[in-house]
């Protein structure tokens with residue numbers, strides 16, 4: 249398993265069309281390595297799709313761009329704008345859904361946890377949750 253946090257400059261080299269638009273992911277990629285594979289699979293699919301249809305997604309008035317890749321409320325958020333078709337939305341939704349079952353730290357099977365001290369949500373395996381996080385369920389919210 250990859251132990252490194254994804255670095256934007258590397259992703260730009262690996263998936264040049266995905267990150268062609270200037271200003272993509274201005275804040276970098278703020279996720280832990282457990283989700284690297286989910287993101288690589290998604291970016292690989294998007295890159296092939298863009299390469300097959302450059303006039304539709306790249307050389308157009310509102311080119312495809314990735315605005316942000318982050319974690320929010322415990323799961324992956326992959327924000328895009330510009331030209332995006334239904335197939336791409338399906339892949340993006342699939343990756344976001346998948347992240348709710350994969351530990352963000354180590355990539356083992358996980359569930360959404362909540363921090364004991366507050367309301368930080370994070371998808372974790374029981375090992376990475378240690379005694380700092382407990383499995384989350386909806387009844388916990390006031």
Ligand SMILES: [Zn+2]
Nearest residue numbers: 351354373376
């Ligand atoms: Zn873990």
